[in-house]
Amino acid sequence: MQGTVDGFTYGLVTPLVAYLMACLGGALGLRCTTRSMLVARSWRAGWLALGSAAIGSGIWTMHFIAMMGFTVKEAPVHYDKPTTFASLGVAIVMVGVGIFIVGYRGATGTALFTGGTLTGLGVASMHYLGMAGMRLNGKLEYNTLTVSASVVIAVAAATTALWAAGQVRGFLWSVGASLVMGLAVSGMHYTGMAALSVHLHGSTSTPGGDSPAALLAPMMIGPLVFLCLAGVVVMFDPMMVMGKPDWRPAEKRPGIPAHPVVPHTRRPSPRPWRNRGHRGSRAPQSW
Template structure:
C-alpha cells in the first residue's frame, strides 16, 4: 500500500525557484554555445563548450532537480541521500550534456547535422533521465520507493524531446531575443521531466525498518547551490574575457592596416617655363 508523501511541503516557491535556476542555467549555456560556434580557436571552443555543459547539465538540470527535491517529504520517515550516487547523477547530467553539445557542434560534414541532432538528443535525453532516476535511487527512507512504469516512460520521452530541443536551440538561438524564449522553454522541459517522474513515485514506509543513513537535502543543497553559482560566475567571466567574432575581425583589420607598407607619395611633376 502506498504511503502519504508531499512534493511541495515547503510551498510552491520551491517550484518557481527551481524553474528560475533552470532558465538562468539554460540561458548562460546557450550564450556559451553560440560563442563557441563562432570561435576560430579550438581551445576557446572547448573551454566555452565545457562552460555550456556545466551551465546546462550542472545547473539547469542537476541543480534544478535537487532544488525541486527540497519539497519532497514523507510523513513518518526522514529522507536522506547517498552521497556517491548523488555525485554520480551530477556526472551523468554534465557528461551527457557535454556529449550532446560536442556531437551537434561538430564541424564534420558526415553524418548530416539532422542525424547528429537526433542521435545526440536521444543519448542526452536517456542520460538525463538516468540522472533523474539515479538521484531518486540515492534516496534513503524508512521503507522503499517504487516508480510506476507509465510515468517512467513518459518522463524518458520528455527527456529525449527536451534534450533534442535544447540541442536544436543551441544551434539556432543566435540572437539574444531568441535565447531568452529558448531558455524559458528549456526550463519548462526540465521541470516537466522532473515532476512527471515524481508523479509516478510510490513510497512504502516500514515503521520497523532502521532509520535511513545519509545526508539531508539541505546539507546537500547549500554546497550544490554555491557550486552552481560559481559555475555561472565562471562562465560569465570567461564570456567577458573571450573576444567576439566582430572583435577578432576588427583586430585583424587593424593588424593588416598597421603592417601594410605605406604607399610612396608620387614625385612632383616639374614644369618647364
C-alpha cells in the same frame, strides 16, 4: 505500507526557484554553444565544455532545489553524498557528449537527433540516479508508463534546445529558448516524481533529524558558485551579450567571400617620352 508523499512542502517556492535555476543553466549553456560556432576551431572545445558544465549543473541544481520540498510523512529522508554527486557527473558528461556532437557536426539531421537523444537521456539519468541516492526506511517504486513519458519529455526538450543553439541568432532568441528548456526540464522532473510511490518497511515513525533543505543546501554550494562564475564569463564576452544583425561567420554569409579579394592595382609604367630636365615638355623626337 504505502507512504504519504508530499512534493510541495514549501508550496510554490521550490518549483519556481527550481525553474529559474533550470533557465539559468540552460541560458548559459546555450550561449556557450552558440559562441563555440563563432570562434576558431581551437577555442571551440573550451566553450562547449563550459556549456556542458553549465547545463549539467543547472539541471542538477534544479532537481535538488525541487527535492527540498519532497518529504515522506511517515519516514525521514536522507541522501547518500557519493550517489548524489555521481548524478551531477553523469549529467555533465552525457550532456557534454550531446553538445560536442552538435557543436562539431551542426544542429541538423543525424547529429541533432543523436546529440539531443544523448543529452535528454543524460537529464533523465541524472534525475533517477539522484532519486536512487535517497535513503529512507522503505522502497521506491515507479510507474513504467509515467517514467517513459518523462524520458520522452527530456529528449524532446534537449533536442529543441540544441536546435535553438545551432541557429546562431541574437541574445533574445537564446533567452526564449532557455525559458522553454527550463519549463520542459521542470516538467520532466515533476512527471518523474508523479511516477514515484514509496512503500515503507515496518511500522510508521515520526520523521526526525534535519530537513531536506538543511541536508541538500551544503551540497549545492559548489555548483551554484560555478554557475555564477560561468555567468561572469558570459557577461564579459561582448559577442555573447551584444548580438549583431547577422551572427553567421563571414564565410557562411551569402554574397560575402570567405577571404575578401583585393583588386590588383596596376602600376603605371614610366613614360619614356617625359623629359626630366624640362617639366611638362616632351623630349625632342628623332626621326
